[in-house]
Amino acid sequence: MKDTYILAIESSCDETAASIVKNAKEIVSNVVATQIDVHKDFGGVIPEVASRIHVENISMVIEETLHKANMKVEDVDAIAVTQGPGLVGSLHVGVQAAKTLAWAYNKPLVPVHHIAGHIYANQLITELKFPLLALVVSGGHTELVYMKDEWSFEILGTTQDDAIGEAGDKVGRVLGLPYPGGVYVDKIAKDGKPIYSLAKPKTENELDFSFSGLKSSVLQFIDRCKRKNETFRPEDLAASYQETAFETLLSRAKIAIEKYNPKQMVLAGGVAANSCLRSKITDGLAKEYSDVEFIIPPLSCCTDNAAMIAVAGTIAYQHGVRADYSLTADPGIDLEES
Numbered sequence: 252m253k254d255t256y257i258l259a260i261e262s263s264c265d266e267t268a269a270s271i272v273k274n275a276k277e278i279v280s281n282v283v284a285t286q287i288d289v290h291k292d293f294g295g296v297i298p299e300v301a302s303r304i305h306v307e308n309i310s311m312v313i314e315e316t317l318h319k320a321n322m323k324v325e326d327v328d329a330i331a332v333t334q335g336p337g338l339v340g341s342l343h344v345g346v347q348a349a350k351t352l353a354w355a356y357n358k359p360l361v362p363v364h365h366i367a368g369h370i371y372a373n374q375l376i377t378e379l380k381f382p383l384l385a386l387v388v389s390g391g392h393t394e395l396v397y398m399k400d401e402w403s404f405e406i407l408g409t410t411q412d413d414a415i416g417e418a419g420d421k422v423g424r425v426l427g428l429p430y431p432g433g434v435y436v437d438k439i440a441k442d443g444k445p446i447y448s449l450a451k452p453k454t455e456n457e458l459d460f461s462f463s464g465l466k467s468s469v470l471q472f473i474d475r476c477k478r479k480n481e482t483f484r485p486e487d488l489a490a491s492y493q494e495t496a497f498e499t500l501l502s503r504a505k506i507a508i509e510k511y512n513p514k515q516m517v518l519a520g521g522v523a524a525n526s527c528l529r530s531k532i533t534d535g536l537a538k539e540y541s542d543v544e545f546i547i548p549p550l551s552c553c554t555d556n557a558a559m560i561a562v563a564g565t566i567a568y569q570h571g572v573r574a575d576y577s578l579t580a581d582p583g584i585d586l587e588e589s
Contacts, residue, residue, distance in 0.1 A: 257568060258327040258352070259561035260313070262345030263337025263365050264390075265301045266554070267308040269316040271327060272561035275374060280319035281558045284308045291430040295420070302340030309348050316557075324356045331564025334362040334574075335584035336391065342580035350576055361564045362574045364589035365555075366392060367404065369519035371566060372552040372559035380514040380544065384507050386500065388528070389520030390416035390431075393460045393500075395507050396586065402570045404586045407507055408458030415496060416522045418462035422469050422492050426485050436489045437525045443486030445494035447472060452499050457506055465495055493527045500528070501536055508540055517546040524553035 254273055261268040270281040317323060332349035335342055353360040370385045384407075385396040393410040413421070416433055423432015428439070450468035452461040469492055476483050508516065518532060529547055537545040552559055567589075 255565055255568070256322070256327045257329055257331050257361070257561045257565045258313075258316070258324065259331040259363070259557040259564050260309075260345045260349050261333045261365075261368070261555055261557040261560045262305045262309065262341050262348075263333045263335070264341055264555055265296045265304075266556070267305050267312050267344075268555065268557035268560075269313045270557035270561045271316060271320045271322060272558055272565060275371075275562045275565035278375065278558050279322070280316045281556060282312050282316045282319065283556050284312050295430065296338070298338045298340055301338060302344060305341050305344035309344055313348065313352075324352055324358070327358065329359040329361050329564070329568050331361040331363050331560055331568070333365050333368065333560050334578065335581040336365055337580075337582055339580055339582045342582060346578060346580045350578060354576060359568065360574045360576070360578060361568050361572055362578055362589075363560050363564045363567060364404075364584055364586050365560075366394070366396070366519070366586050367563040367567075367589060368559035369523075370396065370398070370517060371563040372519065372548045372556075373517040373546045374562050375552055375558065376549060377546055379517070379546075382511065382513050383515040383517060384504070384511060384513045385517045385519050386504055387519045388415050388500065388522035388525075390414060390420065390433075390522075392416075392520060393462070394586075395458055395503060397507070397511055397513075402566055404589065406587060407511075408456060408460060408503055410460040410462065411454055412461055412463035413466060415460070415462055415500065416520070418466045418496065419492075419522070421466050422489070425470055425473060426489065433522065433525070436492065437527060439486045440489035440493050440527060443484060443488070443490035445491040446487050447483070447491035449491055449495045451495060458503050460499065460503065462496065462499075465492070465499075493525075497525075497528050497531050501531060504536065505539075508543060513543060515544045515546055516540075518548065521554045523548055524550050
């Protein structure tokens with residue numbers, strides 16, 4: 252059988268990335284130009300700045316990807332690109348680059364949903380088995396996704412307000428931690444204990460999520476300590492926040508596992524890099540549901556990258572997904588319709 256090589260481009264937020272993946276399993280090359288040092292001065296991503304830097308980086312990143320793979324565009328079978336969701340200006344840069352390459356080299360153009368990419372990043376370490384559940388946790392998304400078959404997506408639950416990554420960054424900010432706050436919350440939480448009582452998120456749908464109340468609970472706790480002139484350990488508050496947030500995630504995951512009986516459950520998204528969440532799954536959930544195979548992506552594939560888009564792009568390509576040159580960035584694209 253002929254090998255399939257997909258060149259993918261990812262520019263949904265503040266990473267300009269390109270990758271070539273072979274047969275949806277083997278990374279041939281993977282290049283990521285991050286903007287984190289620029290945006291940390293602002294405490295968050297500035298969309299206009301991000302899109303401008305993408306324009307500056309995109310050609311260089313694609314060239315370096317081809318150089319590292321020792322390949323030419325002529326050697327790949329198709330061009331995959333993140334169509335959405337994400338920042339519209341950032342997405343637009345990647346989509347335009349992909350359309351240009353597809354047109355210039357007469358290659359099929361394959362649009363990919365960003366979340367599908369995060370889910371399929373797990374295929375880089377093992378073969379996905381269906382039906383499966385995906386717990387998607389990132390700066391912009393918190394979702395439980397059911398996949399009955401290889402290229403079918405059903406959203407069982409989603410956040411009603413803040414995504415868990417967004418909430419973590421805000422908690423980090425009020426604790427005076429550097430950007431991105433969620434990373435440093437996890438770091439200091441290792442030296443703390445979950446001794447503080449915080450508001451437990453509640454939702455009408457048993458599989459939905461909500462983190463706005465938990466975030467507010469942290470803010471109120473800090474304000475209350477200031478008013479009473481009381482001290483608290485940031486490490487303990489960070490640990491308490493993570494304990495409450497992740498128990499919420501896992502309680503929903505348990506309901507979904509018992510209801511849908513999946514063969515696998517995969518973790519996906521930037522927050523999948525969180526050490527506390529990873530250990531709660533491997534040391535807790537995986538032992539409680541030993542008949543389900545739990546997959547956690549490598550750290551290199553948790554944050555935004557193009558290898559995951561190439562893997563998902565390969566599956567989409569094999570399922571006949573194509574776009575013409577009228578393709579546009581779609582920050583509100585629906586995973587279930589991708």
